[in-house]
Amino acid sequence: MAKIRKANESQEDGKPRKKFKKESPHKKKDRKQGKEQGKDGKTDSPAESTEKWSKSKKKRMRKILGKLKKEQAEGKTSQSAPSATSSTDASSTNSLAASATTETGTKKKNSIQEAFKARLAGSRFRILNEELYTTTSQKSYDKFKENPELFEQYHEGFRHQVESWPENPVDVMVRSLTSTYHKNAKHQTTGPCVVADFGCGDAQLAKDLLAVKKKIKQKGKNIREENSFEVHSFDLVSPNELVTACDMADVPLKDKSVDVCVFCLSLMGTNLADFIREAHRVLKDSGRVKIAEVRSRIEYSHGRKGKKNSSNNKESSSSSGNKDADVTSKEKTEGTLEEFTDVLKKLGFQCVRTDRSNTMFLLLDLKKNGKKPDKDLEFSAKPCIYKRR
Template sequence: MSALQNKFKARLSGSRFRILNEELYTTTSQTAFQRFSSNPELYDQYHEGFRHQVEQWPINPIDVIVQTLRNQVGSKRSDNKIIIADFGCGDAQLATQLLKVSVMGSCPFEVHSFDLVASCNLVTACDMSNVPLNAKVVDVAIFCLSLMGTNLADFVREAHRTLKDTGRLKIAEVRSRFESRSGKDELKDFIDVLDKLGFECIKTDRSNKMFVLLDLTKNGKPPRKEIEFTAKPCIYKRR
């Protein structure tokens, strides 16, 4: 292709990504699962655009989470693997990186990756509000830039169901979803909702200018079934 053709192709790809991005934020997970299951090529188009966006960031939150988990296992081998559930895994980069880790000749991680379409053999296609895992089997549940849709409370309740009582929930999200021009701290409101859904926030990391990281544990309270919430959609700029 000529330079001009490549430019037009990039614009079309970016436009398609923004349309799909806004659609994912404004529909339920059930609707999104049905739509993408019927049209898996849309999933490829979305993630092509998403990868392009993340490449422009100074750091990818997936890399931060991977490093945190690697530090957790250290250099000592354990017979018990750390069971991880990656909700909204995309092309399973978290699993790809963690399954390469070796401690004394053995990988310390077992990763279950879930998304709307099985883009590779590491991914299980499903609705994120209903993943094929038993209750209380997961050590770490992760939502990395994947809290999309109008039924986010269902996702968090599902993470609570699958997590062991000693498990951790890690959330990475774009900062703009919790910031407003008025100066209101909408992240606090989000953390308050998570408390009603059974999680206590034990660490908030706002050191990165693009995204915020939350580390949470179960607070001993059952998730309230009547709670519903959504966060502001992440709308990417048109170029």
């Protein structure tokens, strides 16, 4: 009866029903595996999935691959280029983020280390600077001779400090010397201008002056070029071939052999009078002394002149009482600078020019006044003492 019923139903529809063949077990198994693969979203060959990508995704992948290859060529990353699959797309993004984080962390670490090194160099400079101000030049020379690395540590801190100043005093000295030389070149007979740089550091003044050349002419034609300056550089340590290591109170130069003596922030130590007397010895009668010194050391503090004078100054200051408190800052500046120039007069020099245009240091030009330096005079400017924290 069932067979008859099925036949009647097919006849009513007007369409004969399909007869399905029984599916083999192997085909059934393959079909099930295909469905499972479709659910997992995995494929056997990456090439088939790549072909199914949209144009925008392919473009994005090409950019990522190009960027990674470029970074590998520049040595910025050691990650290998990912294959063109969705799983490697995620891994490449993570690797880029990780490398960027690493670079940021490294830069931050380096900046902290540099700041720490700068503070350490600054503290070393301050300690050495204070020692140079408060000891004699002979003791400083002996100490730096035993430990020459201190010289580089000191000048590293000095260069860092001068960078924050409006102008480097060495550059000012170079301009002053070259302009003076060109003015006097017509009256100069023969030979270069001889300069003695007391406390030269790394001899930057000598490097700049030796680069200045003059042309020797004969019958209107340039024959050759010669140095306009001959520079003798002295300091506690010789960092290069231009510098002679010595005590500035005793330099290896002949009497009256120098045209210009330079003290560029180098009046350090408790025996400054010895430096000035030595400059007087090596300087020609027509020579000049050029001084660049920190303004606070000369303008805003009284120096110490000899043993007797220092005791007299103490008595006079104590007896004056509140009178010193009523003195204006301008009078103090003039008084202390006058005191310094008075010391220079007793040491055989007269101040012919003062330049206070710079906020950090002042410039003095001296010439011989015809008097012999006082052998017993002692003088020291205000030392730079730093607060302990």
